[in-house]
Amino acid sequence: MGCDADIQRKAEAAVAETLGCAGRHVRARLETGVLTLDGQIDSRVLKVLAEQAARAVPGVRAIRNLIQVVSPVRLSEVRRRIRAAFARDAAARGFHVEVAVEGDVVTLKGQVGSWSERQAAEEAAAAASGVREVRNELIVEPWPFAPIIMA
Numbered sequence: 001m002g003c004d005a006d007i008q009r010k011a012e013a014a015v016a017e018t019l020g021c022a023g024r025h026v027r028a029r030l031e032t033g034v035l036t037l038d039g040q041i042d043s044r045v046l047k048v049l050a051e052q053a054a055r056a057v058p059g060v061r062a063i064r065n066l067i068q069v070v071s072p073v074r075l076s077e078v079r080r081r082i083r084a085a086f087a088r089d090a091a092a093r094g095f096h097v098e099v100a101v102e103g104d105v106v107t108l109k110g111q112v113g114s115w116s117e118r119q120a121a122e123e124a125a126a127a128a129s130g131v132r133e134v135r136n137e138l139i140v141e142p143w144p145f146a147p148i149i150m151a
Contacts, residue, residue, distance in 0.1 A: 004031065007030050008028055010058075010059075011030065011035050014053040014057050015053050019050055022041060025039040025041065026050055033059065034062045035060045037051065037063065050065070051063055069104060082108075097110045104132035105134075106135070107137060108125060108136050110139070113142055117140075118138045118140055121138060
């Protein structure tokens with residue numbers, strides 16, 4: 001196992017490689033095997049990816065992820081991502097999702113037809129730039145099936 005300085009350099013390199021230019025404001029400090037990540041980034045997804053990259057470095061025993069998500073949330077982006085998530089799911093029919101944004105918190109309300117649609121909406125909202133928290137208040141109401149006609 002390497003010394004703290006070597007492990008720290010490897011962790012910073014892993015984060016930089018994973019995030020590319022998005023990770024230019026992320027720093028790593030290692031003390032007795034505990035890696036602290038700090039800085040600012042514009043999405044919760046990138047924060048998680050930074051931690052996963054650092055966790056894979058040999059010699060890192062624990063991680064304190066203090067990276068702050070600072071980008072403003074754009075309501076249009078959250079809505080676009082949710083629409084795209086439902087478009088990929090052929091089973092999503094007649095969904096109704098209301099999106100509210102307060103600061104960096106997104107609240108989802110309305111009705112969807114399945115638990116997978118509910119999860120897809122939450123994941124899509126969480127992936128939008130600047131989202132720190134998603135409050136998923138969607139109600140699952142399975143859509144009625146088409147009547148079966150017996151011949």
